[in-house]
Amino acid sequence: GDTGAGKTTIFDAITYALFGEASGNNRETSMFRSKYAEPETPTEVELYFTCKNKDYYIKRNPEYDRPKSRGDGFTSEKANAEIHLPDGRVITKLKEVNNAVVEIIGIDRNQFTQIAMIAQGDFLKLLLAPTDERKKIFQKLFKTQSYYALQEKLKTESGKLSHEYDALK
16 A cells, blocks of 8 residues: 555554554654544453464453543543453453463464564565574564474484494594
8 A cells, every 4th residue: 555555654564563662762662542532432352262263352452531420520441351261261361361462372472563564665674584483483473483393303313323423443
């Protein structure tokens, strides 16, 4: 889409729903509430997503001021989150929701934004990321950790056998 079409707003909404943070480092969650919103309009995001053929629903809101239920003035609506799991359980504590999302999708917010923002022209950023960081992202994404562990074990064993061979020689 064209510049200003709203791509980043969509990425922010998805990233905020999943991880409770914006997709970029230059935006704060306090910026998510439109200054044009009516005072009684809630600020929240809902996301339905499927991962590994299982359906999830997540709802999250940042902290913001809303009119008091009784009387005049405003009160602070605290940040909240809830995730509905396929087995019917609902997790509601912010930290537990954040941990559940990472466990479900297998990557954290930084890795998600690096992958998701490829479409935003940050492909070069991913390619230029330090080797260890890039390796971690791709290992999680393509589930190659066990192959890496096997590779490291074979390297260690090979080194031991090489030393034994040299000693016997």
